[in-house]
Amino acid sequence: MTVIDESGLHARPAARFVQAASRFASHIIIRNGEREANAKSLISLLGLAVRLSSVITVAAEGSDADAALASLSAELSPYVTLLEPAS
Amino acid sequence: MSLVLVSHSKTLAEGLRDMVVQVAGEGVRVTAAGGTADGRLGTNAEAIGDAIRAILAEGSDDVLVLLDLGSAWLSVELALEELSDTERARVCVSEAPLVEGAVLAAVQASIGASLADVDAAAAGAASMSKAPGGSLNA
Numbered sequence: 001m002t003v004i005d006e007s008g009l010h011a012r013p014a015a016r017f018v019q020a021a022s023r024f025a026s027h028i029i030i031r032n033g034e035r036e037a038n039a040k041s042l043i044s045l046l047g048l049a050v051r052l053s054s055v056i057t058v059a060a061e062g063s064d065a066d067a068a069l070a071s072l073s074a075e076l077s078p079y080v081t082l083l084e085p086a087s
Numbered sequence: 088m089s090l091v092l093v094s095h096s097k098t099l100a101e102g103l104r105d106m107v108v109q110v111a112g113e114g115v116r117v118t119a120a121g122g123t124a125d126g127r128l129g130t131n132a133e134a135i136g137d138a139i140r141a142i143l144a145e146g147s148d149d150v151l152v153l154l155d156l157g158s159a160w161l162s163v164e165l166a167l168e169e170l171s172d173t174e175r176a177r178v179c180v181s182e183a184p185l186v187e188g189a190v191l192a193a194v195q196a197s198i199g200a201s202l203a204d205v206d207a208a209a210a211g212a213a214s215m216s217k218a219p220g221g222s223l224n225a
Contacts, residue, residue: 011110012109015110015111015190019194022199040198041195041208042190043208047215049219
């Protein structure tokens with residue numbers, strides 16, 4: 001899925017995102033331009049430098065990938081505008 | 088995984104504890120051990136030792152100790168000397184900066200990371216930028 005960030009990914013929502021991602025077995029990656037972060041690592045996520053009007057992509061690979069993407073898009077929804085789901 | 092926060096300042100340690108719990112949630116045990124026994128600036132090996140032993144005694148949690156600078160390490164070292172070998176093996180002292188290290192450690196602890204992984208996460212604090220992409224002084 002592709003999202004636009006509205007308020008930057010600060011520590012508290014970032015932490016909740018990490019906690020949500022960790023519930024899934026799938027490998028989950030967030031991309032911001034050329035940078036890539038492991039969704040299960042806070043420092044990895046903070047290093048993504050997500051800010052107002054960033055366009056980020058969340059990708060999941062694994063047995064529960066669909067559930068992971070659904071859960072994480074819900075988790076992000078207060079902070080982002082969803083552009084389009086990747087099929 | 089539990090954290091013990093050591094600072095020369097009681098209020099700093101407690102304030103950091105509040106911040107860490109707010110970011111990482113209530114699921115991680117975070118104990119503040121700042122200031123001297125009578126609440127002045129300084130560190131207190133007995134309080135640090137009590138905090139560590141309380142965590143170890145309660146269950147299977149390992150302990151990451153985070154501290155500020157200067158003589159804090161001496162109090163931590165004294166506290167560790169009082170532990171048995173098996174207790175000592177369950178404790179790691181972080182080299183990370185106190186605030187960012189505590190936040191990173193707590194979040195990884197909240198998702199069930201091991202002592203080694205939590206310590207590694209905290210260690211990453213040293214290279215973190217303040218602003219996204221390191222842009223404050225550009």
